[in-house]
Amino acid sequence: MSVTDEFLKNNEIYAQTFQGPLPLPPAKHIAVLACMDARINVYAALGIQEGESHVIRNAGGVVTEDEIRSLAISQRLLGTKEIILIHHTDCGMLTFTDDAFKQSIHEEVGVKPAWAAEAFSDLDADVRQSVARIKNSPFIPHKDSVRGFVFDVATGKLREVATA
Amino acid sequence: MSVTDEFLKNNEIYAQTFQGPLPLPPAKHIAVLACMDARINVYAALGIQEGESHVIRNAGGVVTEDEIRSLAISQRLLGTKEIILIHHTDCGMLTFTDDAFKQSIHEEVGVKPAWAAEAFSDLDADVRQSVARIKNSPFIPHKDSVRGFVFDVATGKLREVATA
Numbered sequence: 235m236s237v238t239d240e241f242l243k244n245n246e247i248y249a250q251t252f253q254g255p256l257p258l259p260p261a262k263h264i265a266v267l268a269c270m271d272a273r274i275n276v277y278a279a280l281g282i283q284e285g286e287s288h289v290i291r292n293a294g295g296v297v298t299e300d301e302i303r304s305l306a307i308s309q310r311l312l313g314t315k316e317i318i319l320i321h322h323t324d325c326g327m328l329t330f331t332d333d334a335f336k337q338s339i340h341e342e343v344g345v346k347p348a349w350a351a352e353a354f355s356d357l358d359a360d361v362r363q364s365v366a367r368i369k370n371s372p373f374i375p376h377k378d379s380v381r382g383f384v385f386d387v388a389t390g391k392l393r394e395v396a397t398a
Numbered sequence: 399m400s401v402t403d404e405f406l407k408n409n410e411i412y413a414q415t416f417q418g419p420l421p422l423p424p425a426k427h428i429a430v431l432a433c434m435d436a437r438i439n440v441y442a443a444l445g446i447q448e449g450e451s452h453v454i455r456n457a458g459g460v461v462t463e464d465e466i467r468s469l470a471i472s473q474r475l476l477g478t479k480e481i482i483l484i485h486h487t488d489c490g491m492l493t494f495t496d497d498a499f500k501q502s503i504h505e506e507v508g509v510k511p512a513w514a515a516e517a518f519s520d521l522d523a524d525v526r527q528s529v530a531r532i533k534n535s536p537f538i539p540h541k542d543s544v545r546g547f548v549f550d551v552a553t554g555k556l557r558e559v560a561t562a
Contacts, residue, residue, distance in 0.1 A: 237426045237451075238480050238545055244445025245556045252554025258488055260436040264401045270452040270468055272424040277439045278448075281408025287401075288434040291455040293468040299513050300464035304434055304457040306503070307515065312490055316402050324422055326476055339470070343536045349463050351471065372509045381402055390416025392409045 256285035258312065264288070265308045267364075268320035269295035269327075273387045276320070288314060294327040295320055296352045296360065297367040306373040315376040317368060320392070321361050322385035327353050357384055361395040420449035422476065428452070429472045431528075432484035433459035433491075437551045440484070452478060458491040459484055460516045460524065461531040470537040479540040481532060484556070485525050486549040491517050521548055525559040 265288035268276050276282065276289050288308045290301055297319075308314045332351040340346040354360035361382035368380050383392040429452035432440050440446065440453050452472045454465055461483075472478045496515040504510040518524035525546035532544050547556040 236480060236543060237428045238482055238543055240426075241428075241430075241444040241446065241451075241482065242556060245443055245554075248443050248445065249554040254437065254550075254554060255488060255552040256437050258435075258437075258490055262401045262404075264405075265434070266405075270429070270454045270472065271422075272449050272451055272453075273418065273420050273422075275441045275446075275448050276453075277441060279409055279412050280405040281412060282405065282439075284439050284442075285436050287405075287436050289436070289440075289455050290434045290457075291453050292464055293454075293471040298464045298467075300456055300462045303462075303511070303513050303515060306511070307457040307490065307499075308434065310503070311494060311499070316400060318402055318405065324419060326422055326471065330475060335471075335475070339474070339537055345536045347467070347470070347537055349467055351467060372507045373503055373511055379400060379402055386418075388419040390409075390413040390418060392406060 260285070260287050260312060260314055262286040263314050264316040264318065265290060265305060265314045266318045266320065267295055267301055269293070269322055269325060271322055271325065274320065274322060274385055279385065279390065294325065294352050294354065295364065297364040298352065302371050302373055305368065309374060309376050316379040319361060319364050319382040320385050321357050322387055324387050325357065328355065328357070358395045362397050365397045424449070424451050424476060424478055426450040427478050428480040428482065429454060429469060429478045430482045430484065431459055431461070431465055433457070433486055433489060435486055435489065438484065438486060438549055443549065443554065458489065458516050458518065459528065461528040462516065466535050466537055469532065473538060473540050480543040483525060483528050483546040484549050485521050486551055488551050489521065492519065492521070522559045526561050529561045
């Protein structure tokens with residue numbers, strides 16, 4: 235059985251006790267942007283209940299054009315006002331460089347990505363960079379509460395990164 | 399108290415029973431790409447345990463350049479092979495058009511986004527479009543198991559979208 239089929243079986247059990255539908259706009263007016271890392275269960279780690287918060291995730295938890303798109307839709311159309319950014323310890327993005335990653339793809343498939351891979355070497359500095367990209371965007375209206383954290387995959391704790 | 403501070407208090411409780419660290423590569427070799435919608439608790443809805451699956455999320459669960467970036471890193475550097483795509487009923491992306499959304503931003507802040515908002519009018523067609531974008535990318539090596547679903551926010555059930 236594929237993992238996909240295994241997850242579909244799990245979903246059948248989940249649906250048996252599911253209570254819905256909840257309203258579309260996030261009840262807590264907040265969006266969380268976190269790394270895609272398998273060890274970060276965002277709902278559990280922040281005690282989020284279904285319906286409360288948008289959750290945006292990608293490799294690194296970085297802010298690129300697509301996260302600006304998602305956050306703009308979240309704030310402008312669905313009423314969120316706070317943003318939480320989450321990077322984490324032992325992140326895969328710390329283990330390579332954009333140049334080497336893109337060169338390996340170039341050599342293997344003959345096409346070099348036109349996008350940045352967004353690898354980074356300093357966790358705290360990259361959290362600050364993500365906050366700065368949001369603060370710098372004209373498309374995000376609510377920037378009073380944009381706070382960045384590092385999730386410790388050993389302890390499950392969030393540590394706030396000073397952005398000033 | 400802000401919602402951010404409320405979630406930080408929840409995290410203190412979460413960390414008290416947290417068991418870590420788990421290995422970096424996803425144990426089930428799979429990546430899930432889902433909409434950021436607040437009502438989709440991906441870990442719970444698919445019965446995912448911490449450490450098992452990458453989780454990528456954005457407005458709509460669509461595939462843009464940044465999702466190709468995340469999936470390329472997921473497969474090439476961290477060993478995932480299957481991909482699950484999840485759109486959902488009652489999605490905010492069904493409620494507007496790119497033109498109107500970008501025009502409203504243009505009028506309010508004087509700058510028109512250079513990116514597509516990725517709104518859509520047909521859920522199943524957009525799931526198929528997301529699958530097609532992955533299948534069409536030279537940067538994603540494993541495409542044998544790319545399956546798309548619609549999550550029903552009323553029932554909690556996943557319905558597979560035929561992609562053929």
